[in-house]
Amino acid sequence: MESKFCILTETEDLKTLISSTEDSLQIERTKTLFEEIRASINNNDEEDRSFWRPVLPWGGVYTIRAGRKAISCTPLYVKISLKNTCTIDGFLMILYVILRDNQSFPREVGIFLGRQFVEHFLYLMDSYDYTTVKMLWIWDRMSKRQYRSVIHHAALEIDLFGNEHENFTKNLETMMSTMQESLCTNWSCPARFQEFIQKTININPPHELPPRDPIQSAVDEFFCPKIILCKELGCNGLREFSQRVFCHGPPPFVILNMQLWKSEELSYVPYHLALSQHRYSLEGATLFNKEEHHYSAAFQIDGYWMHYDGLRSDNLILLNKPPELLLLSSLVYIRASDK
Ligand SMILES: [Zn+2]
Known part of the structure; x- marks a missing residue:
């Protein structure tokens, strides 16, 4: 049975x-x-x-x-x-x-x-x-x-x-995976050579607003080589990070995690963005309403911006001005064609 x-x-x-x-x-x-x-x-x-x-x-x-x-x-x-x-x-x-x-x-x-x-x-x-x-x-x-x-x-x-x-x-599997290698200057460092792989692109807001585009600066910061104090136990060397690269070449689109950014840091969202020397252009964004813990999205088709909200009775509307009282959760950029 x-x-x-x-x-x-x-x-x-x-x-x-x-x-x-x-x-x-x-x-x-x-x-x-x-x-x-x-x-x-x-x-x-x-x-x-x-x-x-x-x-x-x-x-x-x-x-x-x-x-x-x-x-x-x-x-x-x-x-x-x-x-x-x-x-x-x-x-x-x-x-x-x-x-x-x-x-x-x-x-x-x-x-x-x-x-x-x-x-x-x-x-x-x-x-x-x-x-x-x-x-x-x-x-x-x-x-x-x-x-x-x-x-x-x-x-x-x-x-x-x-x-x-x-x-x-x-x-999204490994589509957006990036890799950065690092080497410690201290020969007796317990883990001299390291490889860091990150599946998503979380970019941190700048500590103080840079003179140029803050989002491009933050993206550059994410990809650029850097030197920091080595964090291995008992090591006082310097750890040198290489330029970060995409593991599988530049992905067709990228999602930038923007949830740590405050709205005043986002007065300007660039249409074009360079990621690891590849050109990308803005395609959409997801937005977050904190009070209602609710997400919605904006995207463009043929140059028209639209706002999608699954809870609204008209789910999809043309966007004439930026949606109010919403925080940015992500920015979505697509790879520009090589033409
Ligand atoms: Zn070290």
């Missing part, structure tokens, strides 16, 4: 999810989500720029039919409800826009996240399947300790409350 309550393995579930959405996608849509957004913003008629369609709304409820193996189990339907998804929603939106707006990026990002993941991700976003795309991220990219989940009767509740850099940025 099989157990009465049947929970599928995550890979099984994921496969079931993908195939069942492919089967049940009956609503005929002529345009992908990206084409739809682009058509709306480029519409000259101000009245007709309708972003009425709910785009990637907060949370999500999904009723999945258990796979063939589970047919004899009860219940046949398992509901999954998602909570506090804003820690991934804004980045999913930005990732989608970046991948659809830059022809070679899906292939490049696929090297790190897997070709199949990228294909599924684009397919689900293109076809407005917002809950499934979140499930894809949670099961394919996140580790279990990054979220809380409980089972209530026949429903699985997944709560993504937390920090968006933990839930999204850290799960």
